[in-house]
Amino acid sequence: MLHTARFYIDLTKDEAYLIERNLGITLDQLKSKIEKKFNGITAWVIQKYEVRLFFTIDFVKLLNKSNIQESDYVQTERKIDEFILFVFQDASFLDRICMTRLDYRRDVQIPMVERELLLSLYRKTTSKHCHQEKDLRYKTTLYFNSKSIISCVYDKDLEAREERGKVEWYEDSVLRLEVRILNQHLKYKKYRQGKEKCLKEYFKDELFKEYMEKYFGEILFNGDFYKINKARTIINNSQLKDSEREKLLLFLCEISKHGFDYVKEKYSTYYRKKFLKQLNSLNINPILIPKSRKSPSVVKNPFQF
Structure with missing residues (x-):
């Protein structure tokens, strides 16, 4: 169901210094420190006009399972709590987490020849859908892009081999559908529908199905x-x-x-x-x-x- 998500916490300069003091590192060393401690979590601090701690979560790596469901939320929340407490040693920071992106995914393992065929057929579908425009620049990935939602179908096996030279167990022979919910869409849902920009609101099986249906059902279709x-x-x-x-x-x-x-x-x-x-x-x-x-x-x- 889930693939990745990105979050941030606004900090004061003193709170950023607190990270360095708690972990005994500089902020530049935070990414390395967190990746060694937590599987599936990447974190970094940006200090420009404001100070923010950003972190991303790869749910497959975090939970060490591919088929992530709504019932996995409690375990996921516990691991995020552990991460925040490790960094700040203060549970109050949990209430300040804001989600800025979430990627739903749907994976199917099929032979390479069929993956190639399906991707070639999908390229024939409509050029516009749900305010998105089709992008055909990449041979093994079909994108439908807008400023708030990106949906794509791609050969995850081939992408992994080309980028890393190897595939993980959950990427082998996989054709992936992905709906990337960007910050603009999350803000729209919050201010127009009252849906908070937090993981709990989107960690739902029914919502996953709804997004997959809306952004793929009318362009890839059912039927053999x-x-x-x-x-x-x-x-x-x-x-x-x-x-x-x-x-x-x-x-x-x-x-x-x-x-x-x-x-x-x-x-x-x-x-x-x-x-x-x-x-x-x-x-x-x-x-x-x-x-x-x-x-x-x-x-x-x-x-x-």
Whole structure:
């Protein structure tokens, strides 16, 4: 469920000095000190116009488990408490923690050939979604960017090999969906909906599902991936009327040939939703596998929304 989160605590200069006194280090040595003491936590102090302690948490490393759920919150909170008490020796600083970013993640282990195929198919989806714009600059990562939310799908296995030369046990063969909730979105939720910028508010299974559905469900879709001949067979054997079958097949072929932006211009919202609903009921993903691609005619969808 969770991947990472970033936090800060505003400090006075005297409180920053307290860190040095408690730990017997300079502030420049804080990052190294914390990483040796706490697995999954990185901390540093920035002194510019104000003094702030920043820290990030990698929840997988912190808890030494990949499948993080809402029930893990108590253990997570306890480890954060231990970190803050180690640094300040004062529990009052716990009430001053402010969250500025949180990344939800969903991982599926699948073979490399299928990861490559899926990433190539995902590139054909809509160019804009939820005020986000698609970014196709990277071969193994597809981004949808805005100032408040970034969603991306990428080959975590390949990224780890390229960046570090090795993969951790929880990264092996993984295709990852990630929703990065930035500070602007957290502030919006706080001032418009009263949701505090704290980990407890977002450490919820239902909220994780909600973000995944909103930011991926309408661009990656449910349904397995087919080449056109296999999809045509399923549609022709369905209970749809002949005229509906023809229209649905045309819709599929136009997406395959021209992409989603074309059908968004050509079809009304009513018909797009109708055809997508029909495809979903037949378990057909609207993004077809190209006929010329050397691959199976059917590839199971690793994600369901």
